[in-house]
Amino acid sequence: xxxxxxxxxxxxxxxxxxxxxxxxxxxxxxxxxxxxxxxxxxxxxxxxxxxxxxxxxxxxxxxxxxxxxxxxxxxxxxxxxxxxxxxxxxxxxxxxxxxxxxxxxxxxxxxxxxxxxxxxxxxxxxxxxxxxxxxxxxxxxxxxxxxxxxxxxxxxxxxxxxxxxxxxxxxxxxxxxxxxxxxxxxxxxxxxxxxxxxxxxxxxxxxxxxxxxxxxxxxxxxxxxxxxxxxxxxxxxxxxx
Numbered sequence: 001x002x003x004x005x006x007x008x009x010x011x012x013x014x015x016x017x018x019x020x021x022x023x024x025x026x027x028x029x030x031x032x033x034x035x036x037x038x039x040x041x042x043x044x045x046x047x048x049x050x051x052x053x054x055x056x057x058x059x060x061x062x063x064x065x066x067x068x069x070x071x072x073x074x075x076x077x078x079x080x081x082x083x084x085x086x087x088x089x090x091x092x093x094x095x096x097x098x099x100x101x102x103x104x105x106x107x108x109x110x111x112x113x114x115x116x117x118x119x120x121x122x123x124x125x126x127x128x129x130x131x132x133x134x135x136x137x138x139x140x141x142x143x144x145x146x147x148x149x150x151x152x153x154x155x156x157x158x159x160x161x162x163x164x165x166x167x168x169x170x171x172x173x174x175x176x177x178x179x180x181x182x183x184x185x186x187x188x189x190x191x192x193x194x195x196x197x198x199x200x201x202x203x204x205x206x207x208x209x210x211x212x213x214x215x216x217x218x219x220x221x222x223x224x225x226x227x228x229x230x231x232x233x234x235x236x237x238x239x240x241x
Contacts, residue, residue, distance in 0.1 A: 002040070018220045022057045028219065029062040031226040034241055036062065037160065037190075037214055039090060039117065040070025052084045059085025067115055067160070075104050082109065090160060092117040093133040096140055096147070099154055106155030115190075116156040120144045120177060121164040129177055136164050144177075145184050152185045159185065160214065163193035168217055170196025178208030190214050198224065198232040205238045 018024065025036055038058070040051065055068055068081050069090025078089045089109070095102050095116050105114045119132045121139075129144035148159055161181060163174040173194045181189055188211035191204045195215035204213050218224040230240045 021054050022061045024220070025058045026061045028226065029064055031219075032230065033064060033226050035065045035067060035212070037067045037090070038069070039092075052080060055081055055084040055086050069115070069117055073098075073101070075101075075108050078105050078109065082113070088113050088115050088158070090115040090117045092119065093138075095151060095156075096131065096133050096142065099150065102151060102154040102156055106157065111155045111157035114156055115158045115160050116148075116151040117160040117162065118144055118148060118151070119162050119164055122174075122177075129180075132164060145180060148181055148185050152187050156187060158188045158190065160190045160192060162214075166194030167192075169194055170217060172196060172200045173204035173208060173213070175203055175208040178204060178210045182209040188212065195224075198229060201229050201233060202236045202238065205233060206236060 021038065028036060036058070038054065055066065059066060065087040066085060067088040067090050068086040069092060071094075072078060072081070072089060072091060073094045081089060089105060091101060091105070091114065102114060102116060119136050120129045121132055121136075122129055131140045131142040131144050131147050132138060133140055144161075148161070151159065159181070161178065163177055166172070166174050171194055173191050178189060178191050190212040191208055191210040192214040195201065195213065195218050201213050201215075204210055215224075215229075219226065233240045
């Protein structure tokens with residue numbers, strides 16, 4: 001999301017307008033999506049709050065769970081979005097800046113409601129996965145696997161982990177990243193970044209051992225359908241709804 005519109009880019013840059021969020025959400029519900037994730041990718045940098053109106057508009061059109069994030073810095077903001085129709089709150093930059101915000105949200109709404117989103121870039125020299133914030137613009141120096149463990153210990157009930165290197169490239173998910181993460185934490189992990197073909201989904205579930213896979217470009221542009229992905233996963237023995 002950017003200024004109330006659905007956008008998509010590559011490696012977090014060169015954003016292209018996709019369309020109206022409520023209309024797109026309704027189409028994905030028709031196709032059988034299990035969950036929608038709305039991330040306001042410029043909210044933190046522009047120092048504004050995630051659009052409450054967008055959440056209200058979408059929640060009137062669809063009945064699947066909605067995860068909403070971007071620019072959320074307080075329990076009060078979380079409550080506002082949950083009342084508007086969100087089911088889960090995603091924290092990214094704010095969680096790094098103020099880790100106790102994870103705990104405050106989990107204590108107030110239950111840890112199943114608090115998703116910590118982690119944007120990850122691999123250091124080509126060391127092979128270490130590093131955490132980036134502010135829409136991928138700020139390197140934190142944090143090790144992604146260590147931060148994932150800390151976020152869970154603070155109360156995160158789910159992790160949404162995006163490979164910035166893979167984002168929008170359609171070259172496949174970073175299965176190594178997710179396999180390492182699933183060995184370190186015991187909460188659901190949603191893989192994001194790199195979906196391009198049907199077998200990419202099979203690989204991230206079977207090799208990465210994740211609980212969910214998020215994709216944007218392949219669905220936004222009609223290159224794949226949600227039902228097609230689910231059929232492929234079922235044939236591979238992956239338990240899907």
